[in-house]
Amino acid sequence: MDKKKYDLIIVGTGFASSFFLKKYLEKNGPKKKILVLERGRFYPHYDRIGTVNGNGPVYSNQLESHESSFINTNKAKPWIFDVNFGGSSNCWWACTPRFMPNDFQMNTLYGRGEDWPISYNDLEPYYCEAEDIMCISGPAETPFPRSKKYPYPAHLLNLIDRTMQNAYGRTQWISQPTGRPSVPIGTRSMCCSTYSCTLCPIDSKFSIENSLRYVYDDPRVELKYNLQVYKIEFENSIAKRVIVAPTLSDHQKFQSREFEGEIIALGANPIFNSHILLNSGDANPLTGKGISEQKGIFANIHLKHLDNVGGSSAITANGYMLYDGSFRKDYASCLMENHNRPTLIRNERGKWRKIIRFKFVFETLPDVSNRVKLSDNILKPVVEYKDKADPYVENGKASMNKQLQSLVSSLDPEDVYLDNEYIDTECHILSSVKMGRSSTHSVVDKYLIHHDYRNLFVLGGSSFPTTTAANPTLTICALSLMAADANF
Amino acid sequence: MLNRRKFLRHAFLAAAGVSVSYAGQSTKLTPFAKVIRNILITDLKGLRVNLADIEAYAREAAKKNPLGFSFATTQMMELYQIPGVKRLPLPSNKRYAALRGQITGNFLLSTNFFQNKMDESKEIKYAGYIYEAHKGACANPFSGLYFQVK
Numbered sequence: 082m083d084k085k086k087y088d089l090i091i092v093g094t095g096f097a098s099s100f101f102l103k104k105y106l107e108k109n110g111p112k113k114k115i116l117v118l119e120r121g122r123f124y125p126h127y128d129r130i131g132t133v134n135g136n137g138p139v140y141s142n143q144l145e146s147h148e149s150s151f152i153n154t155n156k157a158k159p160w161i162f163d164v165n166f167g168g169s170s171n172c173w174w175a176c177t178p179r180f181m182p183n184d185f186q187m188n189t190l191y192g193r194g195e196d197w198p199i200s201y202n203d204l205e206p207y208y209c210e211a212e213d214i215m216c217i218s219g220p221a222e223t224p225f226p227r228s229k230k231y232p233y234p235a236h237l238l239n240l241i242d243r244t245m246q247n248a249y250g251r252t253q254w255i256s257q258p259t260g261r262p263s264v265p266i267g268t269r270s271m272c273c274s275t276y277s278c279t280l281c282p283i284d285s286k287f288s289i290e291n292s293l294r295y296v297y298d299d300p301r302v303e304l305k306y307n308l309q310v311y312k313i314e315f316e317n318s319i320a321k322r323v324i325v326a327p328t329l330s331d332h333q334k335f336q337s338r339e340f341e342g343e344i345i346a347l348g349a350n351p352i353f354n355s356h357i358l359l360n361s362g363d364a365n366p367l368t369g370k371g372i373s374e375q376k377g378i379f380a381n382i383h384l385k386h387l388d389n390v391g392g393s394s395a396i397t398a399n400g401y402m403l404y405d406g407s408f409r410k411d412y413a414s415c416l417m418e419n420h421n422r423p424t425l426i427r428n429e430r431g432k433w434r435k436i437i438r439f440k441f442v443f444e445t446l447p448d449v450s451n452r453v454k455l456s457d458n459i460l461k462p463v464v465e466y467k468d469k470a471d472p473y474v475e476n477g478k479a480s481m482n483k484q485l486q487s488l489v490s491s492l493d494p495e496d497v498y499l500d501n502e503y504i505d506t507e508c509h510i511l512s513s514v515k516m517g518r519s520s521t522h523s524v525v526d527k528y529l530i531h532h533d534y535r536n537l538f539v540l541g542g543s544s545f546p547t548t549t550a551a552n553p554t555l556t557i558c559a560l561s562l563m564a565a566d567a568n569f
Numbered sequence: 570m571l572n573r574r575k576f577l578r579h580a581f582l583a584a585a586g587v588s589v590s591y592a593g594q595s596t597k598l599t600p601f602a603k604v605i606r607n608i609l610i611t612d613l614k615g616l617r618v619n620l621a622d623i624e625a626y627a628r629e630a631a632k633k634n635p636l637g638f639s640f641a642t643t644q645m646m647e648l649y650q651i652p653g654v655k656r657l658p659l660p661s662n663k664r665y666a667a668l669r670g671q672i673t674g675n676f677l678l679s680t681n682f683f684q685n686k687m688d689e690s691k692e693i694k695y696a697g698y699i700y701e702a703h704k705g706a707c708a709n710p711f712s713g714l715y716f717q718v719k
Binding site for chain 1 (some may be wrong): 610612614615616645646669670671673675677678683687689700702703704706707708709710711712714715716719
């Protein structure tokens with residue numbers, strides 16, 4: 082075992098870990114020692130750009146792929162993430178709507194899913210703080226209450242959005258709040274709508290690498306790459322140490338290492354947070370259960386008169402007309418997005434850009450039969466996901482489809498074409514170590530501390546008891562800030 | 570002087586209504602480049618576009634495959650060039666229409682057409698390189714950078 086003992090050991094360098102670490106460093110003195118263990122390596126933006134342009138770095142063949150890091154029993158259902166420094170901040174699209182207040186009270190209000198152990202108001206100051214850290218560009222008016230303005234002005238709406246906003250009002254059709262900046266910020270250029278956010282060609286969107294790397298340069302922090310934490314050892318219900326393997330090890334013969342910490346914070350994604358806990362013998366029957374994400378489907382709408390032009394970002398707007406109401410007793414909430422994709426062109430003379438592509442994202446209710454399990458390989462979890470049609474979601478989609486023509490009537494549509502299939506992934510891995518008030522119904526408490534191991538934080542989207550229609554990242558970051566603020 | 574083949578090609582293009590000016594230089598096109606050229610000639614009927622530009626794009630696009638077409642896809646599209654096939658009620662017709670739309674869209678994105686605000690009276694010029702997000706960042710011609718919406 083490495084003899085050095087740390088005050089805090091953090092697993093991962095994605096959103097959840099980085100925001101937690103930032104707050105921890107702010108609230109603690111200069112003598113603290115923090116170890117951060119990252120399973121991937123530092124794969125910087127310029128090397129990623131080189132790779133897509135055919136000039137990848139010399140270490141390309143040493144990069145771990147996300148697909149090979151776990152066993153997926155349902156190949157039709159991909160789970161997308163990035164295994165390197167900064168985690169999925171490298172590949173996210175930087176959409177940062179907040180959740181709505183009612184999202185936190187699903188059971189009380191609608192008799193569906195579960196209530197969160199926190200309210201919107203509890204999280205609101207941390208939403209503001211996360212938005213400041215990410216330099217979010219957002220509108221003056223929003224459907225969710227705010228105690229503070231967005232730090233940067235909203236992106237320009239396009240012609241379609243303006244028409245929709247005139248029809249539905251300024252709080253129902255809004256310029257999307259986003260980490261794709263509307264103005265240059267530091268070394269980050271303003272977003273210019275390339276619509277290639279998975280790897281932003283100009284490094285404009287917020288990422289841990291371009292905006293929070295400095296927290297890892299703090300002299301109190303020691304960052305080690307290429308080490309996969311696969312287990313925690315407990316003594317008397319106290320998490321004592323983490324056990325690691327070199328990344329890409331042969332699971333039958335590898336040299337493990339141990340690091341001891343006063344406090345341990347798991348900041349991996351829900352697949353690996355669950356896997357570490359299961360490998361460690363966590364007896365909570367809910368650990369690993371309920372892995373989920375939203376369902377999204379696109380519609381193309383051909384227009385008679387309007388050109389889809391203008392707008393200053395990749396996804397220009399969000400629509401909230403189908404988001405909240407008593408209908409959630411019967412069917413799922415839906416958030417609309419307007420995708421400003423340059424390749425969206427009609428092959429008809431005179432109608433080239435009289436076309437729009439809206440995405441409809443539905444909330445889902447986590448199903449405990451979808452789960453993360455152990456495999457014969459101690460380093461690889463199994464994800465078992467039965468993508469069965471959930472009536473709650475299907476009824477939401479049917480309702481949306483029924484209303485679609487009237488929803489877009491202000492745009493004077495020529496034809497509306499809803500895709501036949503859902504998109505296979507929203508790239509949001511959620512739930513599986515859910516938060517709640519007691520260990521009977523949940524694994525972690527409202528500050529993301531494990532009910533049974535009180536020096537163990539389990540951060541990130543794994544804690545979500547329900548999966549809302551809104552993008553989860555901002556909420557993940559706010560939860561990390563709140564957890565660290567309340568406990569240090 | 571026009572040989573018989575060139576004469577017939579010009580006659581075909583004139584019949585298709587494409588206003589072409591032939592620059593005279595032409596290396597042989599691969600079968601899939603010919604598919605691209607034929608699609609563009611048909612779908613851009615009535616627009617002011619230079620055949621040399623179409624062929625230059627077709628040559629480059631067939632080589633670089635910017636739309637990521639599989640070999641099977643290119644083979645399927647080549648089949649559609651056989652006279653009469655387009656009129657058959659094939660299950661792949663819808664897909665073929667979508668794919669040809671992608672080719673036309675990618676060509677137009679690689680020209681000055683959208684920068685000219687889709688003004689069909691202006692001559693369409695190929696930029697000399699294919700539209701690719703990572704090589705031509707900030708080139709979304711529909712964005713607020715290029716279209717000011719009042």
